[in-house]
Amino acid sequence: MLLRERVSDHAYIFRSNLYAQVNAGLITTNDGCVLVDTLPFPQETAEIQRFVRERLHSEVRYIILTHSHADHVYGAFLFPRAEVVGHLLSRELMIKHTRPALTEARKKNAVLANVFLRLPTLLTEDEAAIRIGGTTLNLRHSPGHSPDVLTVYFKDEKLLFASDTIMPIPFFANGNIDDLRRSLRAILEIPRLEDVVQGHGPVLLRGEVKDVLAEQLDYLNQVEAHVEQVLANHGGKAELNALSTEDCGIPPTVLDGLVLKLHLANMATLYAKRRKQLQKAAA
Numbered sequence: 001m002l003l004r005e006r007v008s009d010h011a012y013i014f015r016s017n018l019y020a021q022v023n024a025g026l027i028t029t030n031d032g033c034v035l036v037d038t039l040p041f042p043q044e045t046a047e048i049q050r051f052v053r054e055r056l057h058s059e060v061r062y063i064i065l066t067h068s069h070a071d072h073v074y075g076a077f078l079f080p081r082a083e084v085v086g087h088l089l090s091r092e093l094m095i096k097h098t099r100p101a102l103t104e105a106r107k108k109n110a111v112l113a114n115v116f117l118r119l120p121t122l123l124t125e126d127e128a129a130i131r132i133g134g135t136t137l138n139l140r141h142s143p144g145h146s147p148d149v150l151t152v153y154f155k156d157e158k159l160l161f162a163s164d165t166i167m168p169i170p171f172f173a174n175g176n177i178d179d180l181r182r183s184l185r186a187i188l189e190i191p192r193l194e195d196v197v198q199g200h201g202p203v204l205l206r207g208e209v210k211d212v213l214a215e216q217l218d219y220l221n222q223v224e225a226h227v228e229q230v231l232a233n234h235g236g237k238a239e240l241n242a243l244s245t246e247d248c249g250i251p252p253t254v255l256d257g258l259v260l261k262l263h264l265a266n267m268a269t270l271y272a273k274r275r276k277q278l279q280k281a282a283a
């Protein structure tokens with residue numbers, strides 16, 4: 001069974017217990033529902049489908065895919081009548097990366113056998129809005145975790161679906177640390193924001209959001225300073241990996257232990273990028 005949580009009058013989240021605590025959001029209106037992302041495995045997204053049909057007696061009219069990563073987009077095929085919304089770049093990245101990766105994943109994992117990608121057909125770049133049943137949802141480009149991330153703001157209920165711009169550990173190995181910093185700061189600027197649904201893990205409640213965002217920005221600074229120091233000392237992998245998640249205030253058990261892998265990938269990516277830049281500057 002999935003974890004289902006009502007997060008405001010007209011919004012729920014569903015959290016995967018099979019992979020990385022991915023969150024899918026559901027916004028309800030009297031003219032149908034909007035799903036913000038889907039869950040990694042079809043049997044999980046099927047629970048959302050049943051909830052909408054049997055408990056809400058409603059249907060999903062739009063699915064907003066917040067970015068192209070597999071763990072958020074695999075369930076969209078279960079809602080063939082819903083319009084799929086996403087960033088222009090998401091569509092490109094899904095064609096280039098997510099679809100070939102799914103072909104491989106289907107060979108290894110029988111539960112994915114029937115999964116096919118639904119590409120976004122309503123496309124946005126910087127900002128867009130969806131108006132449904134008297135409710136407005138504001139979509140905003142929020143790159144950093146990956147170049148194509150969108151956040152969804154449900155202003156009436158002061159609730160932000162932050163996608164993977166906010167995770168229990170910032171993760172930019174497929175994106176860009178400077179963009180992520182800017183996107184985190186942009187969230188701090190949203191007036192009267194209360195609760196935040198992260199792409200993975202627990203919902204952030206009013207009162208926690210500012211502190212968590214400050215910690216996330218700190219983490220990015222710490223990782224960056226560490227990488228610079230390792231490069232200055234001509235250190236290698238051992239020196240690079242010496243900065244632990246705990247040194248950055250993140251317990252290693254967070255996200256079912258996945259944080260260490262994400263942290264090491266962050267550092268390796270930034271190290272490789274900075275080393276290349278330094279070599280180029282010296283040449």
Ligand SMILES: [Zn+2]
Pocket residue numbers: 067069145146164
């Ligand atoms: Zn992601």
